[in-house]
Amino acid sequence: MYELYWSADTGAFAVQAVLEELGQAYERVVVDTREGRHREPGYTKLNPMQQVPSLRLPDGTVITESAAMVLHLCDAHPERGLLPAPGTTERAVAYRWLFWLATGLYETDLRYYYPERYTADPAGAPAVKQAAHERLDRLVAMAAELLGAGPWVLGERFSAVDIYLFMLVLWHPARAAIFERHPGLGEHARRLRARPAVDRIWALNFPAGRSVWSTWTGSSAS
Ligand SMILES: N[C@@H](CCC(=O)N[C@@H](CS)C(=O)NCC(=O)O)C(=O)O
Incomplete structure (x- = not known):
């Protein structure tokens, strides 16, 4: 199973949305950046840049860089077609x-x-x-x-x-x-x-009253 080192209002959102779109099981490990948890030694061993997200792959390898995670997840689960085939x-x-x-x-x-x-x-x-x-x-x-x-x-x-x-x-x-x-x-x-995958994780990633992005109007006028 994947483990996503996650905090609200961070690049973890894109990785979590991709996991949801792919229908992959994952565990969310909260590393609250607002409390400075991303600077604690246990976490900086995984992510020396002291940033969130990080992703533990099913074989135990931890990778950093959200774009790399997105690419890898799409490659590992190509059946959902979330990216075009390599080489095209x-x-x-x-x-x-x-x-x-x-x-x-x-x-x-x-x-x-x-x-x-x-x-x-x-x-x-x-x-x-x-x-x-x-x-x-x-x-x-x-x-x-x-x-x-x-x-x-x-x-x-x-x-x-x-x-x-x-x-x-x-x-x-x-x-x-x-x-x-x-x-x-x-x-x-x-x-x-x-999108249902985004809707499922929206309130978690953009908690009301805490995030400047929590208010979604959906209207171009607001
Ligand atoms: N290039 C990294 C950037 C990650 C990043 O900067 N994450 C921010 C949140 S969006 C963070 O951890 N901020 C806390 C800090 O830098 O102290 C990636 O794509 O994963």
Whole structure:
């Protein structure tokens, strides 16, 4: 069985959603980042970057990096077709998106939410945050452009990349404005939110009153 080292409001959401979509059994091991549990020695042995998520595979191997987990899970359970077959052009497009999202959008989110880590001058943190916000806007606009009419990232085919994109768009500090500015992304998000796999784990990942993403209006106007 898989073990997902998990905390609310983190990249564990994408991995958990993929496990749910794949119908795989897994155990959720809570590593509450708000309580600093990801910095405790037992966990940092598994994830030296002191980040959540981590994933223990059925053979006991632990891997880090959410995009790697998503890729591996889809490869290990290809019958659900959550990614196109390796070697195909569609798969190349999926790789392109996933790597771009993981290294571009996700990393920019980290600069936005932890700006003090990206400057040696504490007074510079607000400027780092502001620059990250502007970059998030640019990258999200690119994602909207690339998505086009969709309905999914790969056109007619739903894939794990849609889950990853959805998560990162949710993390945008001005999500409602983003949906307003890019209606295609809003539609995409609504389609994702409506998936049973996402619905099952929504309240857990975005607990009401605790997460800035907990309020889901589903309306492009809010
Ligand atoms: N590249 C990593 C990034 C993981 C990451 O930064 N996780 C955040 C939550 S979304 C985290 O653990 N934050 C706590 C911290 O950095 O102190 C991945 O994709 O798994």
